[in-house]
Amino acid sequence: MAIAKTTSKSKYFLYHIIVGGFAILLLYPVVWLIFSSFKESADIFVTAETLIPNPFTFENYPQGWEGFGGYTFATFIKNTMIFVALMLVGHLVSCSLIAFGFARLKFFGRGFWFTIMLVTLMLPFEVVMIPQYIIFAKLGWLNSLKPLVVPGFFGHPFFIFLLVQFIRTIPRELDEAATIDGANTFKIYYKIILPLITPALATTAIFTFYWTWDNLLGPVLYLNSPSKYTVSMALNMFLSNETVSNYGAMFAMSVVTLIPVFVLFFFFQRYVVEGISTSGLKG
């Protein structure tokens, strides 16, 4: 009995040492990045093996914040926030409308369009990248947010699919009861379905935020002037202008761009985890 107890206890310890230790090993680079952002630039690689900055300096942050081309990170963050806000409105409105249509309404060609949507889910962006660029160039939309946000107002297959799945779990009796009470289709969408799908809308919002915040290819394609840069684009410029020793500032701004991602995750973890496990959203 006593022996059995110790083996199960040591098994327990072994489990936590392996699983916990491996987790710490995986996250160590991120921890190293954060701590290094408080080291003096010249020290970062000289003292790469120690984590605690000595001397501790906060200087990298104001230095990095200055940005370049006369624009500070305040501008880049503001630009990104506008980008994110427009994408949020676009995705939430369009995806919920479309998902309601697919999940609840019977109309000619529904199966066909639903299949089309599932196919576009797997279509690589690169295939449409070049012609889209040509079209937006001809429209005179280059160096503006338009090519990045306008498509967002016409739905996104991942989120449509997620919302369709969610709406299908809502009992149809609710719709029928409302119809008997004289509600038309739009009212059913607006008054009944919309309030009930807020968890799925939250997942949509969070992932829209993440993808927009991290989006680099879009801004690289369409934004040329520093006054319009998003944070990801600004960070990328940091790297291109990488002067021999300004690692500190670059690390500091990298940390700054990660903060909103972490904070959002901390508060809405449940939606993120559920979104991925139920629909396979890539996070």
Add this chain to the structure above:
Amino acid sequence: MSTQVGETQLGSPLNQKPTRKLSAKVRNNLWGYFFIGPFIIGFLSFTMIPIIASLYFAFTSYDLFSPPRWIGLENFQKMFTDDPRYLQSLKVTFIYVFGGVPLRLGFALAVAMLLNTASRAVGLYRTMYYLPSLIGGSVAVAIMWRNIFGDEGIVNLGLTFLGLDAVRWFGDPTAALWMLIFLSVWQFGSSMLIFLAGLKSIPQSYYEAASVDGATFFQKFYMITIPMLSPVMLFNMIMQTIAAFMTFVPAFIISKGTGDPLDGTLLYSLYLFKQGIEYFNMGYASAMAWVMLLIIAILTAIIFATARYWVHYESEGGR
């Protein structure tokens, strides 16, 4: 039927004044197309028209400024006979996909199985393992990765600590490519969450019954876990393969947009981007995009074709 479609495409519910005269069927169609209308418009303008345009451009020489010039199959010919960089990008991408995806899924499954216990710490571990996936797409992480693999970075410090030789990750094309593969494997967290959800849905009674019959851990793994998880695995495999084929950001940032060293990190998307946007070879880039689409379609078809030999569906009604 066909007149109905015509009407529905024209109509939004706003111009359906004589509502009472419309049959229920027509009304349903109007509402349906009102709701999914945004998708159809978006699909036509941002996907369908670009795809058709891209197919046309693939057979032209086009620099955006002068009109496209029809050159037949020349772009495709050049790719496979006269462009070593193209073949290099193809090779690098295949190594990246077939090296990275199995490793990533393997890690995801192993860790998911470790976390599929009742321990109270599991929530915390799950979060910790998921974090790299969460932040993995960002520029910040690519910058971090570039720096931990530097000559004096912590990866080399770790290697020397273990008594191994330091690697010049940016000096050797193969090492540089593996650096990118490690970055994708590091982000196994989202696949792990999907596997974890799949594992949770396997009835415990199956394992209990197997234990009663004296099955070993590996027998249970092969006879219960793998078959029960196979639909999830199929889904993961397809999505990850497509995503891996399209990888752009890490290669772009880590090589500073060059694909260096010696085109060792010149992933397909990066080369396509360079041809199209940097060198303005829009026709050539479109042709590349179509070859990529074809390769992905073939790979997906192969995975689906093999699926009936290894994917197990619990109910007959499964997909």
